[in-house]
Amino acid sequence: MDPKKIEGYGLTIAQVQQTVASSNLDFPTGNVSTRDNRTTIRLAGKVTSIEELRNLPITTPAGVQIYLRDIADVQDGIKEIEKVARLDRQNTILLQVFKQSDANAVAVSEGVKRQLDRWKKIMQATRSRFLSQMTLLILH
Structure with a gap:
Protein backbone atom coordinates (compact mmCIF):
# COMPACT_ATOMS: atom_id res chain seq x y z
CA MET A 1 0.00 0.00 0.00
CA ALA A 72 -1.79 -0.48 -3.54
CA ASP A 73 0.40 -2.70 -5.63
CA VAL A 74 -1.68 -5.88 -5.47
CA GLN A 75 0.40 -8.91 -6.38
CA ASP A 76 0.17 -12.65 -6.09
CA GLY A 77 3.61 -13.54 -4.88
CA ILE A 78 5.71 -15.29 -2.32
CA LYS A 79 5.54 -13.77 1.12
CA GLU A 80 8.68 -13.37 3.17
CA ILE A 81 9.02 -15.97 5.91
CA GLU A 82 7.81 -14.58 9.22
CA LYS A 83 7.16 -17.78 11.14
CA VAL A 84 8.76 -21.21 11.19
CA ALA A 85 6.90 -24.30 12.39
CA ARG A 86 8.86 -26.96 14.25
CA LEU A 87 7.75 -30.17 15.91
CA ASP A 88 10.19 -32.20 17.99
CA ARG A 89 12.94 -29.77 16.86
CA GLN A 90 12.32 -30.58 13.19
CA ASN A 91 11.01 -28.18 10.55
CA THR A 92 7.48 -29.10 9.67
CA ILE A 93 4.45 -27.92 7.77
CA LEU A 94 1.76 -26.47 10.00
CA LEU A 95 -1.75 -26.48 8.63
CA GLN A 96 -4.32 -24.39 10.47
CA VAL A 97 -7.92 -24.61 9.34
CA PHE A 98 -10.39 -21.88 10.26
CA LYS A 99 -14.05 -22.26 9.44
CA GLN A 100 -16.05 -19.48 7.87
CA SER A 101 -18.47 -17.79 10.25
CA ASP A 102 -21.53 -19.51 8.79
CA ALA A 103 -19.96 -23.00 8.63
CA ASN A 104 -20.66 -25.89 11.01
CA ALA A 105 -17.51 -26.46 13.10
CA VAL A 106 -18.08 -30.20 13.51
CA ALA A 107 -18.72 -30.71 9.78
CA VAL A 108 -15.56 -28.76 8.91
CA SER A 109 -13.52 -30.82 11.39
CA GLU A 110 -14.84 -34.09 9.96
CA GLY A 111 -14.09 -32.90 6.42
CA VAL A 112 -10.53 -32.01 7.39
CA LYS A 113 -10.05 -35.47 8.93
CA ARG A 114 -11.34 -37.15 5.75
CA GLN A 115 -9.03 -35.05 3.58
CA LEU A 116 -6.02 -35.83 5.78
CA ASP A 117 -6.82 -39.54 5.53
CA ARG A 118 -6.82 -39.21 1.73
CA TRP A 119 -3.48 -37.37 1.80
CA LYS A 120 -1.94 -40.03 4.06
CA LYS A 121 -2.72 -42.68 1.44
CA ILE A 122 -1.17 -40.58 -1.34
CA MET A 123 1.89 -39.40 0.60
CA GLN A 124 2.85 -42.57 2.43
CA ALA A 125 6.26 -41.29 3.59
CA THR A 126 4.76 -38.49 5.64
CA ARG A 127 3.37 -38.36 9.15
CA SER A 128 0.52 -36.20 10.31
CA ARG A 129 -1.18 -35.56 13.61
CA PHE A 130 -3.61 -33.18 15.23
CA LEU A 131 -1.93 -30.93 17.76
CA SER A 132 -5.10 -29.09 18.72
CA GLN A 133 -8.72 -29.57 17.81
CA MET A 134 -11.18 -26.99 19.09
CA THR A 135 -14.23 -29.03 18.07
CA LEU A 136 -13.51 -31.44 20.92
CA LEU A 137 -14.93 -28.74 23.18
CA ILE A 138 -18.16 -28.79 21.13
CA LEU A 139 -18.45 -32.59 20.96
CA HIS A 140 -17.88 -33.27 24.66
Missing part, protein backbone atom coordinates in the same frame (compact mmCIF):
# COMPACT_ATOMS: atom_id res chain seq x y z
CA ASP A 2 1.19 3.47 -0.77
CA PRO A 3 0.68 5.72 2.29
CA LYS A 4 1.03 8.89 0.19
CA LYS A 5 -1.68 7.80 -2.25
CA ILE A 6 -3.94 6.73 0.62
CA GLU A 7 -3.50 10.13 2.26
CA GLY A 8 -3.94 11.90 -1.09
CA TYR A 9 -7.41 10.39 -1.42
CA GLY A 10 -8.23 11.50 2.13
CA LEU A 11 -8.20 7.93 3.46
CA THR A 12 -6.38 6.21 6.30
CA ILE A 13 -4.89 2.73 6.35
CA ALA A 14 -7.54 1.80 8.93
CA GLN A 15 -10.33 2.90 6.56
CA VAL A 16 -8.89 0.83 3.72
CA GLN A 17 -8.53 -2.14 6.06
CA GLN A 18 -12.16 -1.72 7.19
CA THR A 19 -13.39 -1.56 3.59
CA VAL A 20 -11.53 -4.75 2.75
CA ALA A 21 -12.82 -6.49 5.90
CA SER A 22 -16.42 -5.43 5.28
CA SER A 23 -16.25 -6.80 1.75
CA ASN A 24 -16.50 -10.33 3.25
CA LEU A 25 -13.05 -11.46 2.20
CA ASP A 26 -10.78 -13.72 4.40
CA PHE A 27 -7.15 -14.61 3.84
CA PRO A 28 -3.88 -13.01 4.90
CA THR A 29 -2.56 -10.71 2.22
CA GLY A 30 0.41 -9.04 3.82
CA ASN A 31 1.14 -6.12 6.04
CA VAL A 32 1.70 -2.40 6.01
CA SER A 33 4.66 -1.01 7.88
CA THR A 34 4.99 2.61 8.87
CA ARG A 35 7.51 4.32 11.09
CA ASP A 36 5.32 3.80 14.14
CA ASN A 37 3.65 0.43 13.66
CA ARG A 38 2.95 -2.60 11.52
CA THR A 39 -0.59 -3.51 10.49
CA THR A 40 -1.55 -6.92 9.12
CA ILE A 41 -4.05 -6.89 6.29
CA ARG A 42 -6.38 -9.89 6.03
CA LEU A 43 -8.93 -10.65 3.38
CA ALA A 44 -11.63 -13.26 3.87
CA GLY A 45 -12.70 -15.86 1.35
CA LYS A 46 -14.83 -14.68 -1.57
CA VAL A 47 -12.16 -13.32 -3.92
CA THR A 48 -11.39 -15.87 -6.61
CA SER A 49 -8.64 -14.04 -8.47
CA ILE A 50 -5.99 -11.40 -7.92
CA GLU A 51 -7.81 -9.27 -10.50
CA GLU A 52 -10.96 -9.22 -8.35
CA LEU A 53 -8.86 -8.02 -5.43
CA ARG A 54 -7.27 -5.28 -7.52
CA ASN A 55 -10.76 -4.15 -8.55
CA LEU A 56 -12.11 -3.94 -5.01
CA PRO A 57 -14.01 -0.62 -4.90
CA ILE A 58 -13.21 1.88 -2.14
CA THR A 59 -15.19 5.07 -1.59
CA THR A 60 -13.22 8.12 -0.52
CA PRO A 61 -14.54 10.64 2.03
CA ALA A 62 -15.34 12.92 -0.94
CA GLY A 63 -17.60 10.20 -2.36
CA VAL A 64 -15.29 9.28 -5.23
CA GLN A 65 -15.00 5.59 -6.04
CA ILE A 66 -11.45 4.33 -6.45
CA TYR A 67 -10.09 0.79 -6.51
CA LEU A 68 -7.59 -0.98 -4.32
CA ARG A 69 -5.19 -1.01 -7.29
CA ASP A 70 -5.19 2.81 -7.17
CA ILE A 71 -3.58 2.88 -3.71
Whole structure:
Protein backbone atom coordinates (compact mmCIF):
# COMPACT_ATOMS: atom_id res chain seq x y z
CA MET A 1 0.00 0.00 0.00
CA ASP A 2 1.19 3.47 -0.77
CA PRO A 3 0.68 5.72 2.29
CA LYS A 4 1.03 8.89 0.19
CA LYS A 5 -1.68 7.80 -2.25
CA ILE A 6 -3.94 6.73 0.62
CA GLU A 7 -3.50 10.13 2.26
CA GLY A 8 -3.94 11.90 -1.09
CA TYR A 9 -7.41 10.39 -1.42
CA GLY A 10 -8.23 11.50 2.13
CA LEU A 11 -8.20 7.93 3.46
CA THR A 12 -6.38 6.21 6.30
CA ILE A 13 -4.89 2.73 6.35
CA ALA A 14 -7.54 1.80 8.93
CA GLN A 15 -10.33 2.90 6.56
CA VAL A 16 -8.89 0.83 3.72
CA GLN A 17 -8.53 -2.14 6.06
CA GLN A 18 -12.16 -1.72 7.19
CA THR A 19 -13.39 -1.56 3.59
CA VAL A 20 -11.53 -4.75 2.75
CA ALA A 21 -12.82 -6.49 5.90
CA SER A 22 -16.42 -5.43 5.28
CA SER A 23 -16.25 -6.80 1.75
CA ASN A 24 -16.50 -10.33 3.25
CA LEU A 25 -13.05 -11.46 2.20
CA ASP A 26 -10.78 -13.72 4.40
CA PHE A 27 -7.15 -14.61 3.84
CA PRO A 28 -3.88 -13.01 4.90
CA THR A 29 -2.56 -10.71 2.22
CA GLY A 30 0.41 -9.04 3.82
CA ASN A 31 1.14 -6.12 6.04
CA VAL A 32 1.70 -2.40 6.01
CA SER A 33 4.66 -1.01 7.88
CA THR A 34 4.99 2.61 8.87
CA ARG A 35 7.51 4.32 11.09
CA ASP A 36 5.32 3.80 14.14
CA ASN A 37 3.65 0.43 13.66
CA ARG A 38 2.95 -2.60 11.52
CA THR A 39 -0.59 -3.51 10.49
CA THR A 40 -1.55 -6.92 9.12
CA ILE A 41 -4.05 -6.89 6.29
CA ARG A 42 -6.38 -9.89 6.03
CA LEU A 43 -8.93 -10.65 3.38
CA ALA A 44 -11.63 -13.26 3.87
CA GLY A 45 -12.70 -15.86 1.35
CA LYS A 46 -14.83 -14.68 -1.57
CA VAL A 47 -12.16 -13.32 -3.92
CA THR A 48 -11.39 -15.87 -6.61
CA SER A 49 -8.64 -14.04 -8.47
CA ILE A 50 -5.99 -11.40 -7.92
CA GLU A 51 -7.81 -9.27 -10.50
CA GLU A 52 -10.96 -9.22 -8.35
CA LEU A 53 -8.86 -8.02 -5.43
CA ARG A 54 -7.27 -5.28 -7.52
CA ASN A 55 -10.76 -4.15 -8.55
CA LEU A 56 -12.11 -3.94 -5.01
CA PRO A 57 -14.01 -0.62 -4.90
CA ILE A 58 -13.21 1.88 -2.14
CA THR A 59 -15.19 5.07 -1.59
CA THR A 60 -13.22 8.12 -0.52
CA PRO A 61 -14.54 10.64 2.03
CA ALA A 62 -15.34 12.92 -0.94
CA GLY A 63 -17.60 10.20 -2.36
CA VAL A 64 -15.29 9.28 -5.23
CA GLN A 65 -15.00 5.59 -6.04
CA ILE A 66 -11.45 4.33 -6.45
CA TYR A 67 -10.09 0.79 -6.51
CA LEU A 68 -7.59 -0.98 -4.32
CA ARG A 69 -5.19 -1.01 -7.29
CA ASP A 70 -5.19 2.81 -7.17
CA ILE A 71 -3.58 2.88 -3.71
CA ALA A 72 -1.79 -0.48 -3.54
CA ASP A 73 0.40 -2.70 -5.63
CA VAL A 74 -1.68 -5.88 -5.47
CA GLN A 75 0.40 -8.91 -6.38
CA ASP A 76 0.17 -12.65 -6.09
CA GLY A 77 3.61 -13.54 -4.88
CA ILE A 78 5.71 -15.29 -2.32
CA LYS A 79 5.54 -13.77 1.12
CA GLU A 80 8.68 -13.37 3.17
CA ILE A 81 9.02 -15.97 5.91
CA GLU A 82 7.81 -14.58 9.22
CA LYS A 83 7.16 -17.78 11.14
CA VAL A 84 8.76 -21.21 11.19
CA ALA A 85 6.90 -24.30 12.39
CA ARG A 86 8.86 -26.96 14.25
CA LEU A 87 7.75 -30.17 15.91
CA ASP A 88 10.19 -32.20 17.99
CA ARG A 89 12.94 -29.77 16.86
CA GLN A 90 12.32 -30.58 13.19
CA ASN A 91 11.01 -28.18 10.55
CA THR A 92 7.48 -29.10 9.67
CA ILE A 93 4.45 -27.92 7.77
CA LEU A 94 1.76 -26.47 10.00
CA LEU A 95 -1.75 -26.48 8.63
CA GLN A 96 -4.32 -24.39 10.47
CA VAL A 97 -7.92 -24.61 9.34
CA PHE A 98 -10.39 -21.88 10.26
CA LYS A 99 -14.05 -22.26 9.44
CA GLN A 100 -16.05 -19.48 7.87
CA SER A 101 -18.47 -17.79 10.25
CA ASP A 102 -21.53 -19.51 8.79
CA ALA A 103 -19.96 -23.00 8.63
CA ASN A 104 -20.66 -25.89 11.01
CA ALA A 105 -17.51 -26.46 13.10
CA VAL A 106 -18.08 -30.20 13.51
CA ALA A 107 -18.72 -30.71 9.78
CA VAL A 108 -15.56 -28.76 8.91
CA SER A 109 -13.52 -30.82 11.39
CA GLU A 110 -14.84 -34.09 9.96
CA GLY A 111 -14.09 -32.90 6.42
CA VAL A 112 -10.53 -32.01 7.39
CA LYS A 113 -10.05 -35.47 8.93
CA ARG A 114 -11.34 -37.15 5.75
CA GLN A 115 -9.03 -35.05 3.58
CA LEU A 116 -6.02 -35.83 5.78
CA ASP A 117 -6.82 -39.54 5.53
CA ARG A 118 -6.82 -39.21 1.73
CA TRP A 119 -3.48 -37.37 1.80
CA LYS A 120 -1.94 -40.03 4.06
CA LYS A 121 -2.72 -42.68 1.44
CA ILE A 122 -1.17 -40.58 -1.34
CA MET A 123 1.89 -39.40 0.60
CA GLN A 124 2.85 -42.57 2.43
CA ALA A 125 6.26 -41.29 3.59
CA THR A 126 4.76 -38.49 5.64
CA ARG A 127 3.37 -38.36 9.15
CA SER A 128 0.52 -36.20 10.31
CA ARG A 129 -1.18 -35.56 13.61
CA PHE A 130 -3.61 -33.18 15.23
CA LEU A 131 -1.93 -30.93 17.76
CA SER A 132 -5.10 -29.09 18.72
CA GLN A 133 -8.72 -29.57 17.81
CA MET A 134 -11.18 -26.99 19.09
CA THR A 135 -14.23 -29.03 18.07
CA LEU A 136 -13.51 -31.44 20.92
CA LEU A 137 -14.93 -28.74 23.18
CA ILE A 138 -18.16 -28.79 21.13
CA LEU A 139 -18.45 -32.59 20.96
CA HIS A 140 -17.88 -33.27 24.66
